[in-house]
Amino acid sequence: MYELATKIEARLWELDKNLELSYEKxxxxxxxxxxxxxxxxxxxxxxxxxxxxxxxxxxxxxxxxSTYEYR
Structure with missing residues (x-):
């Protein structure tokens, strides 16, 4: 799951640069x-x-x- 978490974290930082997006969004x-x-x-x-x-x-x-994924 480390690889997925790393990808998610990279995307998080990309989105965080947009000041109009809240953390919830x-x-x-x-x-x-x-x-x-x-x-x-x-x-x-x-x-x-x-x-x-x-x-x-x-x-x-x-x-x-799989418990937390959409299928």
Whole structure:
């Protein structure tokens, strides 16, 4: 999951350069782009922080990721 977390983090920094985007909006964009279920992840994290998202993804085992992916 480290590779996915690294890709997400790179995208996070790209989006963070846009001053018009809130962290919640960045969270939603990243989840949509990587086919992640934003609602499930928000419940697990208890927030919509894109920085917490990268840490969360990097800690998941590959079989756990499917719980948070759209199919």
């Amino acid at each position: 960045i969270f939603d964009i990243i989840c949509q782009e990587y086919h992640l279920n934003a609602n499930s992840i928000e419940k697990a994290l208890n927030c919509k922080c894109p920085f917490a998202l990268t840490g969360f993804i990097s800690e998941l085992e590959s079989q756990e990721l």
